[in-house]
Amino acid sequence: MTDEARPPRTAVVIPAAGRGVRLGPGAPKALRALNGTPMLIHAVRAMAASRAVSLVVVVAPPDGAVGAAEVKNLLDTHALPERTDYVVVPGGETRQESVRLGLAAVPDDVSVVLVHDAARPLVPVDTVDAVVEAVRDGAVAVVPALPVADTVKEVEPAEEPGAPEQVVATPVRARLRAVQTPQGFDRDTLVNAHATVALTGEGATDDAGMVEKLGAPVVVVPGHEEAFKVTRPLDLVLAEAVLARRRANDGF
């Protein structure tokens, strides 16, 4: 294969440093088990299933009982494809900070970077491949997304939780998309976004949104219902049901 024909090297940054406050008390969310296997391992396997992905950078909790060393140990003891390298780095206080720290560990020869939430452990490989392909085809930022089921209202948030909130606007539902991960980027564009966009409050929850702030174009490709984010306790029930359905379909 000539250099020109060789596809650009692709890495994925997996932010897994969150506490999982909305999931309730227990281990950090990425370490919670789904059918006996930590959510993070499911997420790493889902990304490593794509032949395009040659490196996985896992961003681990920065402190507490489970840190980078424990996460590295966890990856070492679970089977992952031979072709995939992985490294573990400690994360930060916000998702934006954790992604920035993960990006800093991506080697220079990588030109396509995916960012994938550890909290989306069941994304199908076809979705991963579709995102990679769109970046290889020339998009600088690619987001998998689905149409929204609920009508969405913009409100003036109330000071106290539970108090009535004034509705400000009702965007046309047909124009809205709920975005998922992995989001795919031209590496320099994403690095530039993380170097430029200020960290305020909770920080950006969406990397593509940071690229939009640079004025660069972002495109949406079809997402998948199994790429949902495990956020609240009911999502654990759904995730285990999806795994059970896959097992039944695989004939195990």
Ligand code: CTP
């Ligand atoms: N994340 C991270 N570093 C942080 C906060 C979040 O790496 N400081 C990661 C989470 O581990 C998760 C992804 O970003 O994989 C999406 O965040 P979210 O679903 O909000 O997870 P948590 O922040 O862990 O959950 P919660 O907001 O309920 O505490």
Ligand code: MG
């Ligand atoms: Mg969070």
